[in-house]
Amino acid sequence: MAVSILLLIGAAATPMLLIGFVIFFGGAYGMVSIIRPVIARELLGERQFGAKSGALALVYLAGSASAPFLGSLGWSWGGYRMVLPGLTLIVILGLCLYLAAQRLVAKK
Secondary structure, eight states, X not given: OHHHHHHHHHTTTOTTHHHHHHHHHHHHHHHHHHHHHHHHHHHHOSTTXXXXXXXXXXXXXXXXXXXXXXXXXXXXXXXXXXXXXXHHHHHXXXXXXXXXXXXXXXXX
């Protein structure tokens, strides 16, 4: 997803990068929808998986629901020159948190 956002940033100068944005973003979004339950089971275990998966879905859906509002706040403060790099940082932060969670599970 970070690559797709960077392509979107570059599309201001080179509109052909929008093709790469669509491919990378669509692919990343599709992979996330498939991998999310697999990672949840891997990190949180199989016991009470439904409840754990539901709790994770609540957080994910709350983020999706609040994203337009939060994006508009970022846009009003600094325009898309602030929003898109901010989204890239959020994606990188998510990757770092995932790697940290994997390390914690591996220590158990």
